[in-house]
Amino acid sequence: MTPAPLIEARDLHVEFAARGRRARAVDGVNLTVGEGEIVALVGESGCGKTTLARTLLGLERPASGTVLYGGAPLAYTTRALKAYRREVQLVPQDPTGSLNPRHTVYEAVAEGPRIHGLLGEAERVAAALARAGLRPPERFAGAYPHELSGGQRQRVVIAGALALDPRVLVADEPVASLDASVRGEILALLLRLRDELGLSALVVTHDLGLAWNIADRVAVMYLGRIVESGPVEQVLSAPSHPYTQALLSVLPDSPSPVVLGGEPPDPTRIPDGCRFHPRCPALAGGKAAGAGVDGACVSQSPPVLPASAESRAACHYAAALRAGN
Structure with a gap:
């Protein structure tokens, strides 16, 4: 049974000015991420994957087409985007670059709840760290990013997203910067979060092997457009x-x-x-x-x-x- 769409791109076009011309980074994309579903968006570098993800996050405005969340078109007012980004959280590619080296783990994870004025900050941070696999949370809360391994830093970034109780994670190459020995642990964590919390996820990657291991559906992107999509087993076993x-x-x-x-x-x-x-x-x-x-x-x-x-x-x-x- 197909899950109800939670996020939807409907005939989405995103353009940028480039050397006096218009670059069609996203050129007519239809895509859904259902409730409790993991969708992998795959393709070479420069195909438009990250631009599409940023547009679904509300960080880019489409030239035409619509982003829908829960069936309603995304509004681009400051208040509406703030509420939306609590529900739809980014997990960036480079945890080292996204963490402030002067902030402790606690401060990094508490940043989102503070921005959104959520109560019970300490409890939220501890619960998020535990869910992200950093247990006991008090052992990690006072640490600085340089004291952690790459996998632990990625877990801190994921905990920062989880502290807001989101419904969707948009993970941009979530294991690209990690050692092979750690990648499986992070992928297993994303699957566990889906199973335990009902989280949906859009995973942006160039790695079809990763898509095979984690996704329910896959969308293959080339030069701004989806060229093949469907259940991961069907697409990747018989492309x-x-x-x-x-x-x-x-x-x-x-x-x-x-x-x-x-x-x-x-x-x-x-x-x-x-x-x-x-x-x-x-x-x-x-x-x-x-x-x-x-x-x-x-x-x-x-x-x-x-x-x-x-x-x-x-x-x-x-x-x-x-x-x-």
Whole structure:
């Protein structure tokens, strides 16, 4: 049964000025995060993942489209955003950079409750530290960031979010800066928080292996748009889009890595047709021509994917294969 949407991006577009042109960082995205659901947003650096996450947090305003929370459009007044950000909390990529080296762990975790004027500060901080796996909390409360390991610092950042009793965590590459031995512990913590507190999460990552281990659904992003999405087992065990296939092929147990040529195109100059076609192995290798869709690949943009629990891909070649079956 599909969980009710808690956060939704509806036909979202975000643009920035760049060298006299407009960079379409997010270019027509539909995405939902349901109650108690973990969604992984994956793709290469520069594909728009972080901009989309910041827009869902209310840190960027869309050029068009809507962010909805609990079915209501997000309002951009100071009061409305303050209330919203108590419910939807960011877990940043770099815990060292996000923690003030002059503040103790207690002060770092207490900052949010103080901003929001919440009562019972000491109890909130202790409970948040314990939930984040820093037990006993009094052992860590007086420590400074430089006295902690990388994994402990990430737990402090998570505790700072938990101190506000949020409903959603937006985690931007939450384990990218950690040692491999610690990554599993942080991922297990996020899963436990979902199970114990009913938290939802959007996890932004370039690592499909991480998505496989933690997510219920996955959305693959390329050059500002979702190109494949669906239940994580379906998408990652049988990917339809050549871009998803290429990302999966670099995992350690993949039999034949796919090397994509070049870098993602400039978002100020999005190619005609399918935006992936200049790097597409199916087009370059003749498979798209064999399916009779090579002309469409270079001239027609695939339809924007809807926010759906079903597995979908924005790809002419994948659509031709499905139709053939």
